[in-house]
Amino acid sequence: MDGKIKFGMAEAVVLLTMSNMARIFLSFPRALLEMSGPAAWLSSITGMGLAVLQAYLFYHILKPSPGQNIVDIANKSLGNIAGTIFNIIFASFFLAVAALFTRTFSEALIITALPSTPISVLLTGFIMLAVLGSYIGLEAMARSARLTYPFVLSGIALLLLGVSPKWDLQQLFPILGNGPVNVFAMGGLISGAVTEILLAAVIVKSFHGPEMFLKITSRAMLMGFTYLTVLSIVLVITHGWNTAQENTLPFYNLARLIYLGRFFQRTESIFIIIWGFIGMIKVALTLYAAAQTLAGTFRLTDYRPLLWPLALIAYAGSIIPHDMPSALRLESMLIREVAWLPTVALPLVILLVSRIRKRSGPNESG
């Protein structure tokens, strides 16, 4: 079913970029600052390199099997049982990401704008929209992302320039921050673990071939990490790295600083529209990917019947953490530690097994 939907490179790049940049509105930049100090931007660049390598890894998996996604290839290479286990891990990862982003975005909304609103209301809003978005389909999500991207871009540019009077470039020093190990190794690993490459490998049938996969994912990572890099720099030169790492939501705190005369100040609420929208795209896309992965695993012709149950699971998962710190701790564990398993380790196994099978194939037949 997903193979019938095709969209252009620009739409795919923007969709993945917007999904990738969702984390910059939450507490991720703070975690990066904590790890790398004023050199958080260097960690981000290292992470970009790792993400591109990850894209290259997936490209090698997808290249020999045009018209198939990672789910089909896992089934084919590893056999039904192991392939199904791998795919269920992928789907669970997507579902966990959807649940955690739902929770953290909802918590962020409570902190910034709706302090008296019950968390369940906000969670329900996100989950309902995720069901709607993934039900309508990938094409509509990609088009919506492409359509709103200029507004998002100009909003972020406006915000970053709005705090320019408070910039102090001296804050960027020492240039290597907390040391090369923290900056390049640890920081790079933190920022380089992204969901979007795996997600692109699931929706690859909507691209025009595996060659496009590499172009799309590498460009999306380039754009997504550019936002992270620029934000890291602006955070450091505006607040100073020491103060910046104390902010739970650094992006929101930057927005609060905007003061362009008496009439134009405290505009952070307007940015809720931008990051709320990006959060909705992120959750909808990951829910879609989870449903699509499961549908592919169990060879269902339509992923839509899975949306409701998966959304319910995501909702239940999102409500498990007691509070925001618990949610952030879970998120950091998932994104920084566990994420390397489904996004690198398992795909590497798939690649190796498929290569070994390919080599042994002609010998067996011969």
Added chain:
Amino acid sequence: MKNLIKQVLRVLTYQEPPSREGFILKENYFDKKMADSPGKQPQSQEQGGQDGSAVQGRRRARSLRRAVVGPGNAGDSDTGKVSTILDRNRAAIEKIYGLPVNRDIVIRDYTIGTEPPVKSFLVYIDGMVSRADLNFLMQSLMLEAGEISRDPSASASAVLQRLLPGSQARVLDSFKDIVESVNYGDTAIFIQGSPKALVVETKGWEHRPVEKPRNEQTISGPQESFIENLRANTALLRKIIRSEKLYTEMIGVGKRFRSDVAVMYMVDLADPELVKEVKRRVSSIEVDFITDTGMLEQYIEDSPYSLNPQTHYTERPDRVASYLAEGKVAIILSGSPYALVVPATMYSQLHTGEETYLRWQYGTFLRYTRTFSFYLALLLPGLYLAAVLYHQEMIPTDLLLAIAGNREQVPFPTVVEMLMMEFSFELVREAGLRIPSIIGSTIGIVGALILGQAAVQANLVSPVVVILVAVTGLASFSIPSYSLAFAVRTYRFFYLIMGAVLGFYGITIALFIQIMLTTSLKSFGVPYLSPTGPRTYPGGDVVNRLPIFMQRRRPDYINPQDNIRAPEEPRGWVKSDGEGGGDGRQN
């Protein structure tokens, strides 16, 4: 004394009131029959019954068809064809039209002034034909007839060739076709001894002349609009597009009362698949009758449950002509002063011809103003409520104090205040449309008083809300498409409620839903937000209006057969010597 006692008893005792019900539309014979014996077909009924129920109507139509084409016909008894015997033809016509009860139909007996004279009669509907044409026709037949062939099989053709002055005349032998033409203002001539009838075009019903557009007014550009006459409308388009490549295909719509639908397109530009799809949708409609393109629109649109209009509804021939020149397809219905253009995008519905007629800088300025007002009309009340109820910190202190000061005396919550004013505005707008024009000015005074001064003075609403509602109303009027403006008005209430319930988060939810639904919408296979979602070549005329000499290509999303509108440099006079300029075509 007896009378007195009777009177007293009448007053004191209960008397059943006399029945005051005069006419009751009772369940008719066929309904009853069908209810009594489900599955059993009702018996036939004599034609000419009085009540008008649907079932009986269907029976009558069947009877009519039998009268026209079925056996027992007064013309040719087996085939429904015209008979050579004049009296039988006359009896058939009388039966078909229900004469003498039906008084609109005129049957005029006369003799064609040939040597020897030939008996004949003609049929037309009073009021549908041009008196002058009819008189001229009869004059030709009765007074100026020369020798014609006495061969009965050829007489209709001979009359057609030698005697008839009408510009359009046909020889028909089927009562069904003849009746259809007569119903549409033609005159049928039956001749003794001829197995065919002549049908002469004498259409001449009353209609208003071509006037200035009433709903899509512009300062510059042509000042003509469509009228209720199909042929006048197609002629208005042909007057602008003088090309043999402009095709007009006629499709009959309406099973009971036929209306003609003209599907117009440039045969060398429009995508044949698009034309085929338009014709397929229009010709597949099975309904008793359609009176306006607004009804037709609802039968052919892709997503009837979406609020967004998916066809372009316009009264301006110049707009339709410009769309035809891009490769779109126009649909015009007889009796409707509006044309539909498909495929429609949201951007095309935010355009007027004016931006093209004005210089590009002014046109672009107009577009930006309209875009801004589109967002105002959609979001302003919702954003205000969100800011006032949830995000007060973003309102500058002075303004916040002013708003709070004005609201101090108002007893209602802000959301009630806003809803009340929005509803009042909608009321004024609706009443302004329906009110008789002679007292139309009253509505302006009443509306201004209610919405403005009186409501504020009575402390029912705060002045800020009045201003916001007025600005929103003005902004919604600047959307040129009436249907799209309607959609925006409706959407606005969703934003208003979402803003009041969840602040900017609510607005974001509503935006997400609307964007998702709109991006998945299509009009005749074309994405509704083309050329921005998905991104295709825009043609320099979407939000920005580039200089007219830069608009060298037709919009890509329509998939025209030839996407080059003009060469690289359409202004021949700026080319230097030796420069060909080329035609801009790409391989």
